[in-house]
Amino acid sequence: MQNNRFWLASGMAVLLFAAVPESSRGISVPDTITLNSQSKLYEPFKFDHAKHIILTKECSYCHHHTTGTLEQDSNCVRCHRNSSETKVVSCKGCHRTDSFSAVSMKEKDPKTYHLDKPSLKAAMHRNCISCHEKMKGPIGCQDCHHRTKEGDALYNSGVFAPKKKTAKGGHGAH
Amino acid sequence: MKRRDFLKGCLVSGAAASLCAPSKSWAVGSFEGYPDSMGVLVDTTRCIGCRSCEAACNKEQKLPEPDVPFDDTSVFKEKRRTTEKAYTVVNRYEANDAQKPPYRKMQCNHCNEPGCLTSCFVNAYTKTKEGAVIYNAEVCVGCRTCMVACPFNIPAYSYSSAISPIIKKCIFCYHTRLKFGKPPACVEICPQEALTFGLRSDLIKMGHERIRETPDRYVDHIYGEKEMGGTSWLYLSRVSAEQIGLDTTLGNEPIISNVKDFLGMVPMVLTIWPALFTGIHLLATRNKNHGDVHDNHSEQEDGKK
Amino acid sequence: MKKLIASGTQSVDSLQKSHGRNWTLMEKLFLGLTLPQYVGQALRNPLNWIFAIIFAVGIPIILGRFFFGLSWVTHSSNDYPWGLFLGFGLFGMVPLSSSGFLLGTSCVVFGRHDLEPMERLGLLNGLLGYFFAVVYLLIDLGQPWRLPFPMVVSFGPAAVLFLVAWHVSTYLSVQIAEVSTSFFEWIGFPIGIRAIRKITLGLTVSGIILSTLHQGALGALFTYAPGKVHPLWYSSSYQWIHFFVSSIPGGLCMVITVSTIASKTMSWRFDKRFKESLDRITISLAKGASMGLATYLTIKLMSIAHDNKWAYFATGWGEWYLVEIFIGVILPMFMLAYAIHHKNMAIIRFGALLVVIGIFLNRLNVALITFNWKLPYREIPHWREFIVTLTVYALYIVVYRFILYRLPILYEWRVEKEFAPAYVTETESTPLRLAVAYAAETESTALENSDTATS
Numbered sequence: 001m002q003n004n005r006f007w008l009a010s011g012m013a014v015l016l017f018a019a020v021p022e023s024s025r026g027i028s029v030p031d032t033i034t035l036n037s038q039s040k041l042y043e044p045f046k047f048d049h050a051k052h053i054i055l056t057k058e059c060s061y062c063h064h065h066t067t068g069t070l071e072q073d074s075n076c077v078r079c080h081r082n083s084s085e086t087k088v089v090s091c092k093g094c095h096r097t098d099s100f101s102a103v104s105m106k107e108k109d110p111k112t113y114h115l116d117k118p119s120l121k122a123a124m125h126r127n128c129i130s131c132h133e134k135m136k137g138p139i140g141c142q143d144c145h146h147r148t149k150e151g152d153a154l155y156n157s158g159v160f161a162p163k164k165k166t167a168k169g170g171h172g173a174h
Numbered sequence: 175m176k177r178r179d180f181l182k183g184c185l186v187s188g189a190a191a192s193l194c195a196p197s198k199s200w201a202v203g204s205f206e207g208y209p210d211s212m213g214v215l216v217d218t219t220r221c222i223g224c225r226s227c228e229a230a231c232n233k234e235q236k237l238p239e240p241d242v243p244f245d246d247t248s249v250f251k252e253k254r255r256t257t258e259k260a261y262t263v264v265n266r267y268e269a270n271d272a273q274k275p276p277y278r279k280m281q282c283n284h285c286n287e288p289g290c291l292t293s294c295f296v297n298a299y300t301k302t303k304e305g306a307v308i309y310n311a312e313v314c315v316g317c318r319t320c321m322v323a324c325p326f327n328i329p330a331y332s333y334s335s336a337i338s339p340i341i342k343k344c345i346f347c348y349h350t351r352l353k354f355g356k357p358p359a360c361v362e363i364c365p366q367e368a369l370t371f372g373l374r375s376d377l378i379k380m381g382h383e384r385i386r387e388t389p390d391r392y393v394d395h396i397y398g399e400k401e402m403g404g405t406s407w408l409y410l411s412r413v414s415a416e417q418i419g420l421d422t423t424l425g426n427e428p429i430i431s432n433v434k435d436f437l438g439m440v441p442m443v444l445t446i447w448p449a450l451f452t453g454i455h456l457l458a459t460r461n462k463n464h465g466d467v468h469d470n471h472s473e474q475e476d477g478k479k
Numbered sequence: 480m481k482k483l484i485a486s487g488t489q490s491v492d493s494l495q496k497s498h499g500r501n502w503t504l505m506e507k508l509f510l511g512l513t514l515p516q517y518v519g520q521a522l523r524n525p526l527n528w529i530f531a532i533i534f535a536v537g538i539p540i541i542l543g544r545f546f547f548g549l550s551w552v553t554h555s556s557n558d559y560p561w562g563l564f565l566g567f568g569l570f571g572m573v574p575l576s577s578s579g580f581l582l583g584t585s586c587v588v589f590g591r592h593d594l595e596p597m598e599r600l601g602l603l604n605g606l607l608g609y610f611f612a613v614v615y616l617l618i619d620l621g622q623p624w625r626l627p628f629p630m631v632v633s634f635g636p637a638a639v640l641f642l643v644a645w646h647v648s649t650y651l652s653v654q655i656a657e658v659s660t661s662f663f664e665w666i667g668f669p670i671g672i673r674a675i676r677k678i679t680l681g682l683t684v685s686g687i688i689l690s691t692l693h694q695g696a697l698g699a700l701f702t703y704a705p706g707k708v709h710p711l712w713y714s715s716s717y718q719w720i721h722f723f724v725s726s727i728p729g730g731l732c733m734v735i736t737v738s739t740i741a742s743k744t745m746s747w748r749f750d751k752r753f754k755e756s757l758d759r760i761t762i763s764l765a766k767g768a769s770m771g772l773a774t775y776l777t778i779k780l781m782s783i784a785h786d787n788k789w790a791y792f793a794t795g796w797g798e799w800y801l802v803e804i805f806i807g808v809i810l811p812m813f814m815l816a817y818a819i820h821h822k823n824m825a826i827i828r829f830g831a832l833l834v835v836i837g838i839f840l841n842r843l844n845v846a847l848i849t850f851n852w853k854l855p856y857r858e859i860p861h862w863r864e865f866i867v868t869l870t871v872y873a874l875y876i877v878v879y880r881f882i883l884y885r886l887p888i889l890y891e892w893r894v895e896k897e898f899a900p901a902y903v904t905e906t907e908s909t910p911l912r913l914a915v916a917y918a919a920e921t922e923s924t925a926l927e928n929s930d931t932a933t934s
Contacts, residue, residue: 075387100362100371102355116380122367129222129366133274141224141245141365155229157243257557293703295644296628297635313633315625318560319640323703333555336548339621421853424706432715433639436699439719440642440692447688451588455680459590 029053035124038097041151045144055135062127063089079113095120207286211305212352213374213406214361215381216279218418219391220368223250223264223277227360227369231262231281234347234359253419256280258332261344262360267418276411278418279360279369282307282328282344283398284406289429290320290329290343298341304353305374305406306346314340325402325424346406374406381410403428491885507665510884530873537870540863541618549621552863558851559858563868566846568615570697571839572608573647574722577730579605579654580683580690581767587683594763596756599661599888600741601734606654607882608733609647611875618867639699646693653682653689664892665885691723698722701845709849711791711800712841714782724778728771729838731764732811732831737879739828741889748883750890758824765827768834769815776808796849803844807837 031050036042053059059068064076066089071080088094098104099119108115118126132139141147152158229244231237238259242249250266262281269275284307291299296313299320316339321329329343347358356362357371370377381396397415398405402424409420416422491502491511502511509517521527544552553562582601585591617623629635629644656675663671675682699719701708714721738757742749749757783789791797814830817823847858883889 099367100357105355105372110376115376116370116383118367121365125365126220126367154233155226155244156232156240157245161243162239162241255557289703293638293640293700295635295638295641296633297638298633310633313628315628316620316622317640319638319700319703321557321560322700322707325704325706327558330557331549331555331560333550333553334548336546336621339549421706423853429703429705432702432705433699435716436639436695436702436719437637439695443688443691447691448684451584451684451687452680455588455590455684458588 036145039145040148041154042141042145042147045146061131063091091123092120095123097121207374207404207406208301208303208305209375210303211286211374211406212346212371213284213305213377213408214358215370215372215377215396216407216409217368217370217384218276218278218409218411220366221264221277221279222366222368223247223266224365225249225264226363226365227279228260228262228264230359230363231344232260234350235261235345237261256282256328256330256343258330258334258342261342265419267413270413270417273412276413276418278409278411278420280326280328280419281360281407282346283326283402284344284346285402285428286404286406287402287428287430289323289325289402292428292430292433293319293323295319302348302352304346304348306348306352308345308348309341309343311340316340323429325421325429374408377408381408384410397422400426402426403431501667504666507885530877533870533873537866537873540866541870544618544863544867545621549619552867553861554858554864556858558854559847561846561850562619562858563847563860563864564615564619566843567839567868568619568871569612570842570846572612572615573697574694574726574729574838574842575733575835576605576608576612577690577694577726578602578608578734579657579730580686581727581730582734583657583683583686585767587679588687591763593756594760596753596891597734597738597760597764599658600738601730602654602657603661603879603882603886603888604734604737605730606651606658607875607879609651609654611871611878613647613651614871614874615868618871639696639703643693643696643700646689646696650686650689650693653686657682657686658886661886661888661892664887690726694726695719695723704850706853707851708845709791709796709800709852710786710788711783711796712845712849714786716785717778717782720778721775721782724771724775725838725841728768728775728834731768731771732834732838735761735764735768735828735831736835739831741883745880745883745889748889752891753889758822761824761827762819762822765815765819765831768831769812769819772808772812772815772834776804776812779804779808796852799844799849803837803840806833807840808834811837 029049031048032046033049034044035047037044052062056062060066060071061068064073065071065080065083066086071077071083095118096104097120099117099122128137128144129139131137138144147155147157149159153160156162225244225247228240232240232244240259250264253265254260254263256263262279264277264279267276267278284301284305286301288299288301288307290309291301291307294309295317296315298309298311298313300308300310302308316331318329318331318341320341321327321331329341332339332342346352347356351358361369361371370380372380378396378399381399385392385394385396391412392410393412393414395411395415397409397411397420398407403426409415409418411418414422491507512520540552549555556562578601582594582598585594586598617626620626629641630648635641656678660672660675663669663675696719698721701713702715702718705713705715738761742757746754792801811830811833814826814833818826818830847860851858
């Protein structure tokens with residue numbers, strides 16, 4: 001069950017599999033990674049990769065069958081028992097940012113096994129939040145990334161919070 | 175070929191004389207949805223109740239300011255429904271075990287054979303080939319039959335408007351997004367991808383695949399695959415559908431199936447009644463005394479003019 | 480009024496006042512009274528004071544509805560889209576107005592000329608019931624300019640409501656035509672009478688068709704909501720039959736009730752023919768109503784059996800269902816049967832009143848009380864909604880009374896043979912004049928049928 005939640009994110013790694021597994025390891029393990037650089041609603045933030053390596057110790061816990069020990073998930077093992085490590089380790093290497101755009105919908109090959117691959121945003125959120133819930137890490141949105149002014153506007157929060165105190169709430173539901 | 179077209183045909187054929195309604199071709203059969211109908215698979219096991227979808231919907235559809243900020247979770251204390259100010263709402267439900275409570279997003283399910291559409295007497299509703307159920311507010315009279323007909327209690331009414339109250343509901347972001355192949359705003363903002371956008375036919379396969387691969391995560395049922403004739407929005411859940419507030423007593427027949435008994439009778443009445451009652455009139459009055467009291471007109475009833 | 484009649488005031492019942500002088504329109508409007516007399520009798524009537532209070536409160540609220548929106552007068556519930564205006568006003572008023580087509584059918588199509596003294600009351604009751612159902616609808620929709628949309632702007636012919644809209648509006652015109660004979664007689668417009676008389680049979684038959692369909696269609700509207708109407712009140716196959724069949728005793732009993740009220744409050748307006756035939760006709764109508772009730776009960780039970788819904792009787796809803804059926808169907812059915820046999824008019828009239836209440840209760844149950852039975856809360860309408868509903872109903876009564884006082888509904892318009900040519904201003908030897916002359920000669924009570932004499 002614990003591993004199950006990662007099977008979805010196993011990605012197209014198999015397709016990108018390259019025959020130089022040794023070289024892919026340890027070349028560059030970043031200590032911090034700037035995430036969320038594209039977002040308008042939340043500010044970019046530095047992900048403390050080094051801290052998570054110390055806490056987790058096991059790379060494959062997040063980087064499924066790309067690095068670290070071999071895949072354990074029974075669903076993945078069916079194909080990836082003997083898969084070697086891939087060249088692509090970073091999340092964004094496989095998980096697209098625009099998985100529902102017209103372009104990416106068109107590009108989807110219906111014969112691909114991993115059709116149900118989450119977008120980068122979803123892969124990270126699901127990975128992070130589910131583990132944080134278990135490990136009692138921070139799970140609030142703004143615990144990791146601060147909302148921008150634009151974000152506040154979207155959520156009608158902060159300075160954009162509704163001012164009028166409406167006694168009569170939404171119509172209909174009592 | 176859609177059943178409602180057939181019924182439309184029945185009505186039209188019978189009523190054409192008096193109603194001058196446009197005639198359309200018809201055929202018998204059940205409508206399985208447009209082949210290129212898009213949909214959204216709602217995986218409630220992924221939803222964390224962040225209400226981002228509500229915020230995105232509010233801005234995309236230019237809805238009025240909410241009563242409380244969209245990051246306020248106090249709204250989960252009560253069960254909300256869609257209103258004229260909110261085309262989608264997320265509700266929190268009770269978990270029956272130690273696990274965290276499930277959330278479910280609620281919005282128009284965009285039925286294959288929508289009850290709202292079949293009930294609308296000004297034909298304001300359209301099921302687009304992309305799967306969206308949209309409506310033309312310009313012709314809406316405000317009769318609210320669609321609200322009665324919707325089995326999911328989705329359409330709301332702008333009661334507060336004195337001049338032009340109209341129906342308000344989720345339109346799958348048709349005009350701004352779906353038409354151009356883009357996913358609706360709620361899908362795009364969902365951080366968890368609890369909402370998966372795609373061809374409805376693919377989503378059904380995908381849903382069954384998720385159930386097959388992780389059977390302990392899901393109840394083996396996709397709500398909306400068959401319910402009410404099938405809906406474009408589909409739901410996966412860890413708990414039973416009724417536990418997340420989905421009505422499981424609705425059955426798989428679309429709303430129109432309940433009305434067809436009556437609609438089928440209409441052309442018969444229209445064609446048989448005139449002849450029948452004129453005949454009865456002739457039988458009852460010709461060459462016969464008129465009732466018990468007055469019998470002075472019998473000779474006058476010499477047939478119809 | 481009674482006192483005035485007793486004191487020798489002449490009531491308007493023909494074109495001529497006396498000695499060949501015609502009543503003026505004002506005189507007709509004031510019931511042949513002088514203005515002080517008229518105002519005096521109106522002020523003496525305590526009912527008018529009650530109406531005045533209702534209108535003083537209600538009419539501003541009705542106007543407010545158009546300025547502040549429906550949310551001002553109702554709870555604007557998205558779960559209960561149809562409130563009292565439609566639940567009571569539309570769904571309740573329409574079945575009680577089936578009298579128009581029932582009496583029209585009996586008299587014109589089935590040749591039941593013995594019912595003719597009551598025919599016009601039946602037609603008027605139908606017209607006013609429909610008209611005020613539309614008034615309720617207008618107040619509910621609040622956008623009168625959008626009401627003709629289904630007729631001219633955009634068509635949804637596969638929708639049940641499309642049928643209701645078209646048929647109610649067509650039928651309203653049919654009923655206006657049917658009732659207009661009385662108006663033409665009163666105003667003195669013989670061409671109109673002749674024109675209508677020519678198409679009476681056509682109007683009546685179209686009335687049957689339109690009534691069958693839209694009475695049924697109002698029921699069929701609820702087949703759109705199989706999950707919302709409580710199963711005991713819901714039947715996919717029988718819903719329209721329930722509504723149609725129950726409208727038969729409903730319409731007949733409404734006429735009995737109205738004629739009872741009229742006989743208590745405005746018997747001065749009755750002519751000899753109406754007075755003498757009232758009891759006999761009431762019994763005839765009660766016979767029809769009791770047959771209708773029996774049929775209705777049978778079909779009700781059939782639909783329960785058809786969908787095997789007996790288990791719901793064990794619930795609170797089932798008890799409420801039985802209350803409705805007992806008050807509105809079973810009890811009056813036995814009362815009518817007993818009273819018809821024993822010719823007990825009081826019991827017949829009370830039974831008819833129960834049927835009327837039972838129809839309102841049934842329609843309210845379907846549209847409002849048991850609607851959304853799965854939802855955890857029940858909708859109690861806003862107090863303003865109650866007041867608006869009451870105000871419109873009061874308006875209905877006032878208009879009803881206004882017409883009954885004046886038009887030849889409860890009495891026969893006297894057409895004296897020697898006076899007849901005086902108002903027939905057309906070319907001589909018109910068929911109508913012959914008809915009128917003939918009718919007067921033979922002391923006909925059935926003006927409606929004299930048209931054929933000439934064709």
